Amino acid sequence: MAKIKLSEKKIQELKDVCKTFHNDKGELINILHKAQSLFGYLPAELQEVIAKELNVSVAHVYGVVTFYSFFTMQPKGKHPVSICLGTACYVRGSEKVLEEFKRQLNIQVGQTTADGKFSLSCLRCVGACGLAPVVLVGEKVYGRVAPDGVSDIIAEYNI
Amino acid sequence: MNRIKLIIDGKTTEVPENTTLLKAAKTVGIDIPTLCYFELKDMNIENRPGGCRVCVVEVKGRRNLAPACNTMVAEGMEVYTHNIRVLNARRTVLELILSDHPAECLTCAKSGSCELQSMAQQLGVREIPYQGEQSKYRKDTSPAIIRDVDKCIMCRRCEMMCNDVQTVGALSAVNRGFMAVVAPAFEMNLEKSPCTYCGQCVSVCPTGALTEVDHSRNVINALADPTKTVVVQTAPAVRAALGEEFGLAPGTLVTGKMVAALRRLGFDYVFDTDFAADLTIMEEGTELLDRLTRYLKGDKDVKLPILTSCCPGWVNFFEHHFPEMRDIPSTAKSPQQMFGPIAKEYFAKKLGIDRRNMIVVSIMPCLAKKYECQRDEFKVNGDPDVNFSLSTRELAHLIKASNIDFNSLSADDFDNPLGESTGAAVIFGATGGVIEAACRTAYELYTGKKLLKVDFTELRGLENVRKATLDFDGLPINIGIAHGLGNARKLLEDIRDGKSQFHAIEIMACPGGCIGGGGQPFHHGDSEIIKQRASAIYREDAGKPIRKSHENPFILELYKDFLGKPCGEKSYNLLHTHYFDKSAGVFVEE
Numbered sequence: 001m002a003k004i005k006l007s008e009k010k011i012q013e014l015k016d017v018c019k020t021f022h023n024d025k026g027e028l029i030n031i032l033h034k035a036q037s038l039f040g041y042l043p044a045e046l047q048e049v050i051a052k053e054l055n056v057s058v059a060h061v062y063g064v065v066t067f068y069s070f071f072t073m074q075p076k077g078k079h080p081v082s083i084c085l086g087t088a089c090y091v092r093g094s095e096k097v098l099e100e101f102k103r104q105l106n107i108q109v110g111q112t113t114a115d116g117k118f119s120l121s122c123l124r125c126v127g128a129c130g131l132a133p134v135v136l137v138g139e140k141v142y143g144r145v146a147p148d149g150v151s152d153i154i155a156e157y158n159i
Numbered sequence: 160m161n162r163i164k165l166i167i168d169g170k171t172t173e174v175p176e177n178t179t180l181l182k183a184a185k186t187v188g189i190d191i192p193t194l195c196y197f198e199l200k201d202m203n204i205e206n207r208p209g210g211c212r213v214c215v216v217e218v219k220g221r222r223n224l225a226p227a228c229n230t231m232v233a234e235g236m237e238v239y240t241h242n243i244r245v246l247n248a249r250r251t252v253l254e255l256i257l258s259d260h261p262a263e264c265l266t267c268a269k270s271g272s273c274e275l276q277s278m279a280q281q282l283g284v285r286e287i288p289y290q291g292e293q294s295k296y297r298k299d300t301s302p303a304i305i306r307d308v309d310k311c312i313m314c315r316r317c318e319m320m321c322n323d324v325q326t327v328g329a330l331s332a333v334n335r336g337f338m339a340v341v342a343p344a345f346e347m348n349l350e351k352s353p354c355t356y357c358g359q360c361v362s363v364c365p366t367g368a369l370t371e372v373d374h375s376r377n378v379i380n381a382l383a384d385p386t387k388t389v390v391v392q393t394a395p396a397v398r399a400a401l402g403e404e405f406g407l408a409p410g411t412l413v414t415g416k417m418v419a420a421l422r423r424l425g426f427d428y429v430f431d432t433d434f435a436a437d438l439t440i441m442e443e444g445t446e447l448l449d450r451l452t453r454y455l456k457g458d459k460d461v462k463l464p465i466l467t468s469c470c471p472g473w474v475n476f477f478e479h480h481f482p483e484m485r486d487i488p489s490t491a492k493s494p495q496q497m498f499g500p501i502a503k504e505y506f507a508k509k510l511g512i513d514r515r516n517m518i519v520v521s522i523m524p525c526l527a528k529k530y531e532c533q534r535d536e537f538k539v540n541g542d543p544d545v546n547f548s549l550s551t552r553e554l555a556h557l558i559k560a561s562n563i564d565f566n567s568l569s570a571d572d573f574d575n576p577l578g579e580s581t582g583a584a585v586i587f588g589a590t591g592g593v594i595e596a597a598c599r600t601a602y603e604l605y606t607g608k609k610l611l612k613v614d615f616t617e618l619r620g621l622e623n624v625r626k627a628t629l630d631f632d633g634l635p636i637n638i639g640i641a642h643g644l645g646n647a648r649k650l651l652e653d654i655r656d657g658k659s660q661f662h663a664i665e666i667m668a669c670p671g672g673c674i675g676g677g678g679q680p681f682h683h684g685d686s687e688i689i690k691q692r693a694s695a696i697y698r699e700d701a702g703k704p705i706r707k708s709h710e711n712p713f714i715l716e717l718y719k720d721f722l723g724k725p726c727g728e729k730s731y732n733l734l735h736t737h738y739f740d741k742s743a744g745v746f747v748e749e
């Protein structure tokens with residue numbers, strides 16, 4: 001496991017997150033949610049800090065992180081790409097769109113490109129079924145995406 | 160408390176509310192099979208995750224079958240524990256578990272004492288009709304414990320022991336579904352985790368997923384080597400449990416047979432760790448008295464309470480979890496590690512042999528001892544003071560493999576000079592024993608008076624944390640005792656927070672003390688066995704002609720002949736140690 005040294009400032013931020021939840025071990029999942037939204041992912045050191053603050057074992061924190069698929073220990077890319085595989089998007093061919101992203105970025109779901117620019121994930125329904133199939137890049141929503149539109153989307157961020 | 164009436168297999172019974180169906184059934188002589196369930200009565204240890212589903216029963220009016228270990232009784236319930244629906248479901252559950260279990264029974268270290276194996280026999284499983292993917296995970300070998308999680312059935316007993324009972328937190332269930340395993344954080348090897356090697360996970364594991372590192376072959380090779388003088392030492396708790404491996408009733412003392420068996424195995428000298436336990440009392444008791452007198456004189460630098468340091472699992476625990484308090488425990492080495500240098504620096508010289516030609520083997524109720532004897536500070540130029548540590552279970556295997564009919568052996572005596580011991584030494588094996596032994600000596604040395612009654616019964620028992628005040632001729636001495644690391648943690652937190660008023664505290668990592676150690680014959684959760692072992696230990700003590708360590712003639716001779724005085728320069732160099740901060744950088748590698 002690679003060592004990524006967290007800065008003192010980041011560690012303090014993380015401790016503050018724990019404190020807003022009163023360092024309550026029952027709030028572990030909420031704290032992990034908050035931490036992941038702050039840091040983008042949950043590296044080992046971050047889990048160690050949380051374990052210490054909540055007075056639980058690191059093994060327990062790791063157990064929770066690996067149980068829920070939402071949590072990730074992989075850093076997200078600068079531009080996280082999410083493809084909706086909800087029913088509406090799926091029946092309108094989002095799987096083919098996903099395959100095209102995998103092919104062009106040369107990564108699997110849950111991975112990040114070597115240059116750190118893109119990461120790939122799937123999600124279920126963003127509430128925009130009228131635009132199916134839907135792709136998110138960061139906060140931006142792309143509707144009615146076809147496989148041959150994938151390269152244009154990637155190009156937008158590849159400058 | 161409300162009483163609940165229910166019918167189980169046509170038999171009416173009445174039990175207190177919040178009783179499980181499993182326990183209610185026992186009141187009418189019905190023994191529902193269980194696998195993941197585990198209970199150690201009197202010690203608040205219970206595991207009932209309801210995960211394996213082997214204990215399912217039918218409850219009239221309920222749609223699905225109910226796990227008996229996890230379902231509470233209700234008024235008027237009608238329960239069926241062995242109708243056709245239940246029997247089929249139970250067998251299917253077991254067949255499914257077996258479908259993802261390696262069929263290695265012939266060579267598995269746990270074969271013969273495996274609960275999964277006996278359950279398959281009990282339920283009459285003759286084939287495994289389901290075939291599918293099998294879990295594949297790397298084997299993890301640490302200095303004391305082997306994890307082979309392909310054999311894990313996710314009963315979560317080890318997790319319960321490691322977290323709820325011992326509060327070590329080395330193991331947790333990680334990942335989910337088919338990929339789920341019990342592992343240290345970030346699936347690192349056990350050696351990189353805060354594991355204390357107490358071995359309680361091994362002692363409750365129903366299968367071969369967690370086993371000890373077996374050093375029997377190294378010992379056999381040493382015994383066969385004509386250039387080596389092989390010396391063995393046996394811990395106090397071993398003699399109170401070894402007989403169980405040969406079908407004798409729990410609590411049968413087999414000291415003499417054990418010595419005879421070791422002699423037949425070919426050890427050149429059969430010595431007793433109890434001798435070293437007497438030595439420990441001399442050193443630790445002197446240290447206690449020294450700290451106490453300085454404290455009473457108003458020395459502000461003196462640290463009290465003094466904590467015992469005989470238990471290597473406990474030492475590992477405070478090095479990992481309370482490193483800031485590592486100057487409080489006694490610096491005295493454990494009896495195993497006191498024996499080593501006395502054998503190799505004193506006895507070997509007496510024999511006129513080089514220490515490298517002496518092999519010291521220890522028989523221990525413990526797995527942490529395997530790690531302890533490998534610690535660098537217990538080696539001289541790479542040569543360990545104690546070469547190999549075998550568990551009680553491994554010794555039993557060795558005896559069986561050497562064609563020795565254990566039960567027909569007549570009793571033999573230990574060799575001298577390192578085989579003579581007092582009653583104070585033998586009670587090291589039970590929780591409270593070390594501090595009782597220390598008090599017998601400390602009282603007489605402090606007051607200069609003869610102790611009228613050597614039994615400090617107030618220090619005995621199985622309560623999680625015991626407190627007692629002894630009267631040292633007008634001076635009240637507050638003693639604390641904890642067994643099990645979770646209980647130790649409570650005492651340590653009190654000391655850290657300045658709430659503790661104790662002068663001396665004994666801590667043993669395993670529930671019950673060494674008699675319940677991780678290397679002892681499996682008790683399968685029967686706490687009666689631990690009580691019987693304890694009573695055997697106290698029986699051996701009561702029967703000893705000398706019951707105070709400072710009266711052991713061979714100990715006195717050793718000081719006169721070689722060591723000088725307790726806590727003197729030579730003793731300090733050979734018999735004392737120091738502790739490390741192991742809290743940092745455990746998980747994440749560069």
